[in-house]
Amino acid sequence: MLAKRIIPCLDVDRGRVVKGKKFQAIRDVADPVELAKRYNDEGADELVFYDITASNEDRDIFVDIVEKVATEINIPFTVGGGLRSVRDINCVLRAGADKVSINSAAIQNPPLLKDAASKFGSQCVVLSIDAKQTSPSKWSVFMNGGRIDTEIDAIEWAKRGAELGAGEIVVNAIDVDGVKNGYHLDLTKAIAEAVNIPIVASGGAGEIQHFATILQEGKADAALAASVFHYDEIKIPDLKNYLAKNGITMRRERSWK
Amino acid sequence: MIAIIDYGAGNIKSLQSALSKLNMDSCLTTNEHVITNSKAIILPGVGAFKDAMDALNEFSLTEVLQKEASLGKPILGICLGMQLLYDKSFEDGEWEGLAILNGTVKRIDSTVKVPHMGWNTLAHQSPNNLLTNINEQEFVYFVHSYYVDECNEQELVCSCDYGVQIPAIVQKNNIFGMQFHPEKSGKNGLQLLKNFGEMVL
Numbered sequence: 001m002l003a004k005r006i007i008p009c010l011d012v013d014r015g016r017v018v019k020g021k022k023f024q025a026i027r028d029v030a031d032p033v034e035l036a037k038r039y040n041d042e043g044a045d046e047l048v049f050y051d052i053t054a055s056n057e058d059r060d061i062f063v064d065i066v067e068k069v070a071t072e073i074n075i076p077f078t079v080g081g082g083l084r085s086v087r088d089i090n091c092v093l094r095a096g097a098d099k100v101s102i103n104s105a106a107i108q109n110p111p112l113l114k115d116a117a118s119k120f121g122s123q124c125v126v127l128s129i130d131a132k133q134t135s136p137s138k139w140s141v142f143m144n145g146g147r148i149d150t151e152i153d154a155i156e157w158a159k160r161g162a163e164l165g166a167g168e169i170v171v172n173a174i175d176v177d178g179v180k181n182g183y184h185l186d187l188t189k190a191i192a193e194a195v196n197i198p199i200v201a202s203g204g205a206g207e208i209q210h211f212a213t214i215l216q217e218g219k220a221d222a223a224l225a226a227s228v229f230h231y232d233e234i235k236i237p238d239l240k241n242y243l244a245k246n247g248i249t250m251r252r253e254r255s256w257k
Numbered sequence: 258m259i260a261i262i263d264y265g266a267g268n269i270k271s272l273q274s275a276l277s278k279l280n281m282d283s284c285l286t287t288n289e290h291v292i293t294n295s296k297a298i299i300l301p302g303v304g305a306f307k308d309a310m311d312a313l314n315e316f317s318l319t320e321v322l323q324k325e326a327s328l329g330k331p332i333l334g335i336c337l338g339m340q341l342l343y344d345k346s347f348e349d350g351e352w353e354g355l356a357i358l359n360g361t362v363k364r365i366d367s368t369v370k371v372p373h374m375g376w377n378t379l380a381h382q383s384p385n386n387l388l389t390n391i392n393e394q395e396f397v398y399f400v401h402s403y404y405v406d407e408c409n410e411q412e413l414v415c416s417c418d419y420g421v422q423i424p425a426i427v428q429k430n431n432i433f434g435m436q437f438h439p440e441k442s443g444k445n446g447l448q449l450l451k452n453f454g455e456m457v458l
């Protein structure tokens with residue numbers, strides 16, 4: 001049976017993993033390659049790296065990290081942040097990334113999803129959606145790190161993204177991101193029911209039960225989290241044991257023979 | 258030396274580093290001479306079937322691979338690389354494959370989420386040295402939207418249940434296929450690559 005996935009997310013700034021709360025107050029956490037190895041060994045199912053740096057010079061540092069990670073771990077990983085063209089995407093895929101996560105660039109230039117999917121396959125094109133509730137009946141898509149309200153309906157955008165060729169959607173509820181009160185159930189579930197591609201829930205994980213809720217009631221295929229893993233508040237093996245005991249299919253590895 | 262066919266886009270760095278962790282010599286190549294002198298060939302692949310066949314044709318590798326296969330050279334196709342070994346695919350049209358194995362490739366029916374993405378289990382279908390130290394129902398990483406339909410049952414080593422029975426590992430004499438990504442499948446994946454190496458090198 002297909003297992004639900006647990007995905008630690010690493011925000012990388014100038015060669016270091018950092019953690020922001022509600023996209024602000026960035027704090028330095030660790031070396032990305034070391035942290036990636038640790039999560040790989042602890043049984044993470046995938047990793048996500050977001051490049052949150054601004055300058056081109058720092059971009060080279062990031063690509064270098066992608067290359068190092070690819071040689072150190074043998075689980076899949078996604079790379080996102082600032083990918084604006086097929087060329088940018090090719091660069092990180094050639095560096096060893098398995099999937100790319102596209103956010104603002106897809107809003108500004110939706111054909112990018114289509115071009116990327118036809119060149120590299122839908123399986124490596126992840127549409128990342130930052131959404132926030134702006135009225136009782138509407139989830140609005142935000143861009144540029146949560147700063148600009150595009151007023152696009154998040155559920156409609158998810159459907160469009162899937163049609164254009166995205167093979168997976170990350171649903172990041174920015175009002176609950178970093179707050180640790182749980183994933184956003186309604187939004188995640190609404191998107192999971194609207195499209196027929198895998199959904200990754202992001203933002204809000206604080207306790208072990210939050211993962212169970214979003215993977216069961218929220219219908220997410222995977223749950224992404226950052227600080228609870230970075231600060232060792234939740235250990236991946238404990239989390240997977242708990243979820244498995246609660247009837248959620250989890251991949252667990254036998255010891256290396 | 259294992260020749261990894263480098264015919265275009267996609268992540269092959271991970272495959273290379275997995276092989277080097279296992280001390281299996283490999284090189285990325287499209288050179289006929291290197292390929293014919295290799296001990297085994299790995300045909301990787303992500304992306305679209307037609308683009309991959311076009312690229313193989315462009316590098317004049319289609320006949321090289323068919324000839325090597327008929328001469329008994331071990332060939333492992335991974336993911337799209339496995340699909341390319343078959344007669345044809347119905348991915349956005351109808352395209353001829355390498356026809357080294359008999360069968361056709363078609364889209365996973367959308368009664369389940371497509372792509373089939375994530376860790377799923379291997380059901381052993383026939384005993385095989387490839388499965389040394391691989392238990393029943395071990396997890397490996399899949400990411401694909403198409404699968405080999407009408408695969409010859411005698412060639413089926415492992416299947417994976419995802420709405421339909423998906424051939425996950427196949428073998429016919431010197432020809433091997435893995436629909437999942439062993440280089441991305443943690444320790445199980447490394448074990449499978451190691452077993453392949455021990456069988457063919």
